[in-house]
Amino acid sequence: MKVLTAKQIKNAEYNAVSRGIFSYTQLMKNAGCAAAKEIINRYNVIGKKICIVCGSGNNGGDGLVIADVLNKNGADVYLFTPIGFPSTDTAKYFESDVKNIKTITDFVGDFDIVIDALFGIGLNRFLSEKLNDLIDKINSYNCIKIAVDVPSGVFCDGGEVINAFRADLTLTFSAYKLCQLLPQTSEFCGETVVIDIGLPIEEYAHLTIDKPKKVLRKKNSHKGTFGTALLFCGSYGMCGAEILAARAALRSGVGIVKALVCDKNYSAFTSAVPEAVTIPVETSLNGAPEVYDHVILSALSNSSALLIGCGLGQTEQAKQLIFRTLEKTQIPTVIDADGINAIQGNINIIRKINAPLILTPHPAEMARICNVTTETIEQNRVKYAKKFAVENNVYLVLKGTNTIVATPNGRIFFNTTGNDGLATGGSGDVLSGMIVSRLAQGYDSLTAILNSVWLHGAVADELSKTISTRAILPSDIIEGLKTISD
Numbered sequence: 001m002k003v004l005t006a007k008q009i010k011n012a013e014y015n016a017v018s019r020g021i022f023s024y025t026q027l028m029k030n031a032g033c034a035a036a037k038e039i040i041n042r043y044n045v046i047g048k049k050i051c052i053v054c055g056s057g058n059n060g061g062d063g064l065v066i067a068d069v070l071n072k073n074g075a076d077v078y079l080f081t082p083i084g085f086p087s088t089d090t091a092k093y094f095e096s097d098v099k100n101i102k103t104i105t106d107f108v109g110d111f112d113i114v115i116d117a118l119f120g121i122g123l124n125r126f127l128s129e130k131l132n133d134l135i136d137k138i139n140s141y142n143c144i145k146i147a148v149d150v151p152s153g154v155f156c157d158g159g160e161v162i163n164a165f166r167a168d169l170t171l172t173f174s175a176y177k178l179c180q181l182l183p184q185t186s187e188f189c190g191e192t193v194v195i196d197i198g199l200p201i202e203e204y205a206h207l208t209i210d211k212p213k214k215v216l217r218k219k220n221s222h223k224g225t226f227g228t229a230l231l232f233c234g235s236y237g238m239c240g241a242e243i244l245a246a247r248a249a250l251r252s253g254v255g256i257v258k259a260l261v262c263d264k265n266y267s268a269f270t271s272a273v274p275e276a277v278t279i280p281v282e283t284s285l286n287g288a289p290e291v292y293d294h295v296i297l298s299a300l301s302n303s304s305a306l307l308i309g310c311g312l313g314q315t316e317q318a319k320q321l322i323f324r325t326l327e328k329t330q331i332p333t334v335i336d337a338d339g340i341n342a343i344q345g346n347i348n349i350i351r352k353i354n355a356p357l358i359l360t361p362h363p364a365e366m367a368r369i370c371n372v373t374t375e376t377i378e379q380n381r382v383k384y385a386k387k388f389a390v391e392n393n394v395y396l397v398l399k400g401t402n403t404i405v406a407t408p409n410g411r412i413f414f415n416t417t418g419n420d421g422l423a424t425g426g427s428g429d430v431l432s433g434m435i436v437s438r439l440a441q442g443y444d445s446l447t448a449i450l451n452s453v454w455l456h457g458a459v460a461d462e463l464s465k466t467i468s469t470r471a472i473l474p475s476d477i478i479e480g481l482k483t484i485s486d
Helices: 006-018 024-042 058-072 129-140 239-251 263-272 293-301 316-328 338-342 363-370 374-379 381-392 427-440 445-463 474-484
Strands: 002-004 049-054 076-080 102-104 113-117 144-148 169-173 191-195 206-208 228-232 256-262 277-281 305-308 333-335 357-359 395-398 404-406 412-414
Touching: 002 006, 006 024, 024 058, 024 169, 024 191, 049 058, 058 076, 058 113, 058 144, 228 239, 228 293, 228 316, 228 427, 239 256, 239 263, 239 427, 239 474, 256 263, 256 293, 263 277, 277 293, 293 316, 305 316, 305 427, 316 338, 333 427, 338 363, 357 445, 363 374, 363 381, 374 381, 381 395, 381 404, 381 412, 395 445, 404 445, 427 445, 427 474, 445 474
Parallel strands: 049 076, 049 113, 076 102, 113 144, 144 169, 169 191, 206 412, 228 256, 228 305, 256 277, 305 333, 333 357, 357 395
Antiparallel strands: 002 206, 395 404, 404 412
């Protein structure tokens, strides 16, 4: 699905009208009717007391259409226009439709649903003190809160939020807006539902990740058909990271998982992942695996894809293992966790790698390799992800809410699956295992990433139907792959 800026959505509307596809009034009617239909389908509106807070612009006009439809479907509708009745030429067209709907001059009353149709994508300034007080009052109500297109107080293209309507549900038209996918603004949107109103979209800023297409596996196949995923992960005390990555890779369909395993971790690893082939090595005094060049070369030469870094630690010995391996790899390679930490201050090493390269940092790791603060990364996720991917010719998976995937040619994809159940140690190891598994099976880098990121979140969403998100474990995600994986 496409992601649009405010300017792009306005251009799309203008182009549709100028070509005679729609009039502005038809677009407004389509939007309001579609939003009202979604509300009716979700909630039993008959007899429900609903307040629609309308602004003076076209978002307020959408609110008038919604009010009319809800009223005709049995809701007890009230209009509140704190900054004036909708007065654009398009909005005025629907004024007569709501002449019999009750209006209020102050936000008082016990409402079941409050609908915010104040500004939509048109907000270009912070809210006034009067509107801030109103938003605070509305937010304090224990009722269902719905935003039309964009919650009031949130800028369409993202940016600082001082105060805003806190929606349980945002009904946005035609495509996602940036604010619905960025961490500092998506919190105010609640669940975002994109409503198709028939508007042709040509120009767009970014894309969201689509559900993977089913891939049929060859009937005449064997373990070699589906590749070998090599894992250089784990150290003494951090065996769990390698176990999770290995199990996730296996559950994602790879033919063979081959894992470098410290001898002190050997029993724990083989008990947890008996299906994996191991490369046992001695454990050094600092807990890192003792590895020599001939072991690295031999392992790489017989593998289809590499995952390096999960749980390796940040000792000098671990860093040397990472550097030596990256210098020699010629197979698709995923760098995660301590692999990313190791290249901090040594970015040039990844520019020399003669193989497809994927980095999967969380915001703090991204901040370290970019030499900025985590807050700076979170406030500028698209900018830093795109810049790093292009400058270093890598695929970058910037994890977090609505994980961002950036490609070497500057494309950006947002993920829309997942929940806070993934905010726990080990879930990133699972994701990396899923990605390296698909790489080993022969998926191209972008497809391997997009499929894995989408499925990782989709499993968490499915689990949340039966398990509290507080209780979801990375191992639950792996088990969930049994039924949801492609």
